[in-house]
Amino acid sequence: MRYWLMKSEPSDVSIDDLASMPCQNVAWYGVRNYQARNFMRDQMRVGDGVFFYHSSCEQPGIAGIAEVSKLAYPDATQFDPGSKYFDPKATPQNPRWFNVHVRFVRKTRLIGIKELRDYPDLATMRILQKGNRLSITPVDPSEWNFIMGILQ
DSSP: OOEEEEEEOTTTOOHHHHHHSGGGEEEOOOOOOHHHHHIIIIIOOTTOEEEEEEOSSSSOEEEEEEEEEEEEEEOGGGGOTTSTTOOTTOBTTBOOOEEEEEEEEEEEEEEEHHHHHHOGGGTTOGGGSTTOOOSEEEEOHHHHHHHHHHHO
16 A cells, blocks of 8 residues: 555645535646646555645645545546547547546544645655656655554
8 A cells, every 4th residue: 555645736625525525536637747646647556544634725735534446547638629638649549648536535634834844854855856846756664654643
């Protein structure tokens, strides 16, 4: 089992939106970074733990727990000329972009980025590194366990 931090803008999909969706499940669409795509396509497995992170908002931070619920498959938005995620180089025979599904597990108190930075045990967490802009990052099991511990 692996662990991930996945960023979503709450104006697009928030943890509350996920909780209210049918089957509490959503396709993680629109990822257009090759490294994040490769994490989804090559490494994510059903049941992997996910920190649902609110980004590009007034208070960014971990807002809930989710899990990967469907393996990677081609992101349909890459083929839709009306989508902001359209990619003219992608074809159904040779897709460039993939998504997984994530399922709601529970909402948590917001653990803001400032609070995360206050814990020495999380000093090497990828989300906290200068210049990190990835929307999906792996989380070390020790980081996962530490954060789960402060959520208790």
